[in-house]
Amino acid sequence: MTRPLRLSEQSLRTTDSPITELIYTAMRDRSLISLAAGLVDEETLPTAAVAQAVAAVLADPSVGRAALQYGTTAGLGSLRLALAQRLAGDFTQQPTAAAPLADALAARCIITSGSQQLLYLVSEALIDPGDIVITESPSYFVYHGVIESFGARVLGVPMDHEGMSTTALAELLAELERAGQLHRVKLIYTVDYFQNPTGLSLSASRRVELLRLAQQYSRDGRILILEDAAYRDLRYDGSDLPSILSLPGGEEYVVYAGTFSKPCSPGLKTGYGFLPADLHEPILHLKGNHDFGSSNLSQYIVAHLLQSGAFDQHLEHLRTTYRRKRDAMLEALAETFADCPAVQWNQPAGGLYVWLEFTDGTRTGPDSPLFRAARQAGVLVVPGEFCHVTTDQDRPRHQLRLSFGVADPPRLREGVRRLGQAYAQVTKQLQTV
């Protein structure tokens, strides 16, 4: 007789990501064109550069042995310093000299197993059941699952072309205060560069306003901003924006999360964070319990790629490739939906996603006629409702996330064509009815 397992409360709250099934479907059937998964382009993966970096690291026996030995929980010092030096460029408005600034930033840096682990550790460090985390809506839904696994509520703030609406955020915070719930707010989560799923960035003035609101409402204790910059390096047009972390006062309020998965290689599983000084030690202690430090060899590889210039070279190549793919998708959308004014989408300046909206209210959920017709036509997409706060009964159900990360331009065009075919089929049926 099998005795029942007794899972923890947290385990019972932890569910699978809604798109796991989509990803496995795409893996099983190679004839399907996946515009669903946010994976990176296979062809861009830097096998030669990584091979060179590993060979260089392991060629020197003493460096090689250090790379194969245990590292520290915080991560490789030279890598943390290199990351800090890059980030120091954000702080130009502030009068600090670059070198001490980089040292100070490096001391508050931690290397993690992808930026996902940083998001997890920060949540684990701050959230108790009953707490509240505020996010953009739509947002990176995998992180919504993390928040809910800790027993917290996710509250969404709508977005416009400048990113999260700080007016709506201010209203939400004021409302929470009136309801006596302000003390439960621990974090405001923003993917402020080329957001997943909308491709939108938070504008410069909104960054200032977001930080000001976090400060203003930190009456019952600090409300931190979790600034997820995962897509920052994937910029195809326009100029870079300074991080919220680098705004005056930002260091106390902002956790900045970065990764090498999107701009280099997910297989190295190396991300990083810059933390408020008083959060660094608590996070290190948690990470000590998790794994006492991420893969040391990966860290040596990444440090070498940064130091040799190979990373920046790769980034140029990546930008050219993705810019071409984004353009292919946008052109295909313009062609396919030329006669459909009800179908609207944004023109992302970076990242991996185009966000599409059916203003005629066409449903896009996993059981909708459109989703099924698209699947039938051989294209997989992510229902927009997966990206909204799923406890919100009124969330929009007529949007789609399209990723141009994986497929090559001909497949992107064909995928969009199939989506158009599915839409035509579904709307014609509706008109017939």
Next chain:
Amino acid sequence: MTRPLRLSEQSLRTTDSPITELIYTAMRDRSLISLAAGLVDEETLPTAAVAQAVAAVLADPSVGRAALQYGTTAGLGSLRLALAQRLAGDFTQQPTAAAPLADALAARCIITSGSQQLLYLVSEALIDPGDIVITESPSYFVYHGVIESFGARVLGVPMDHEGMSTTALAELLAELERAGQLHRVKLIYTVDYFQNPTGLSLSASRRVELLRLAQQYSRDGRILILEDAAYRDLRYDGSDLPSILSLPGGEEYVVYAGTFSKPCSPGLKTGYGFLPADLHEPILHLKGNHDFGSSNLSQYIVAHLLQSGAFDQHLEHLRTTYRRKRDAMLEALAETFADCPAVQWNQPAGGLYVWLEFTDGTRTGPDSPLFRAARQAGVLVVPGEFCHVTTDQDRPRHQLRLSFGVADPPRLREGVRRLGQAYAQVTKQLQTV
């Protein structure tokens, strides 16, 4: 004005490992001989074998790209199968054919960021505040910290030369049942091969008895056995023992944890677990939230080392090296303490540790005269009380853990000589008083 951080309950329960300070002390002062850290021997790290494996993986562009792309949360299929095939050798008493058995084991396998992450995930999946985890005492103290971070109580069971006393375990379980606390017991943790810190292994008959007790007392729900086999491959004498997992009925009750950190390279940060079938999915969901899969490149490297035979070759080399180091330490102890019958130690057949006891009651804690004199003489050791359940006020305080992992034989001998000098100094002072 700095607003206070508000850390989660779990974060507040998470503390630093007591030996972190010791390890940093050793790193700062290279004249110190560290018999403290359980790190692996630097000279044995397989830089050439790893360089070859990476080169082979990255030489084939399609394999190389797969290694640099995202993997699955459970980990690389070929690696899980290779591990399952190795473990299948344990199941010789059972009539199942090897191939389906290996497939079944592979389906319950998960690759983690070192075995530490597996211990963490299993604890997170099972433990709620107020629960109880039973461990050997002394035991791997870092894991005690993990248990306590989840708000559970650690209860220790004494050991003898056959490992955990199953008589004492039976008494403890009966006592917990009488006290109405049996339903809080979630896990029994055992490092059953060359244990950290004692070097002892759980005997074959005790393995059977331990499993029987877990089954017998699983009345209010299953009590799992967490079998930490981290040191299993580091065997210098005698023959291997089958895992508890492989005993009849074990698959339902046992989580088996293994690692490549000790027998290969900590820098690859690759461990693994075999889980009861119904625990596999809950753990995958948690790991999905943590990092959706460990470093893929490391997994390809390890899979290649296993498949090419380089891992087994390395293991032979490692055993020869550590056997020699163990012997050096044991000889030095025999010489140094020849005239001190009050100083006793075991003869470990594997692992990285010698456990030493002062039967005259000489204290060994971090503030003890002996510890300070040893530090003064230039040798670092781990106070045995760190390894016992720290909430137990009556825990022994006259033991030491000595590691022969890091130092070479001449430094091991010198380290033991310095310890002897410190002991002589302290006992002479005592005699003078």
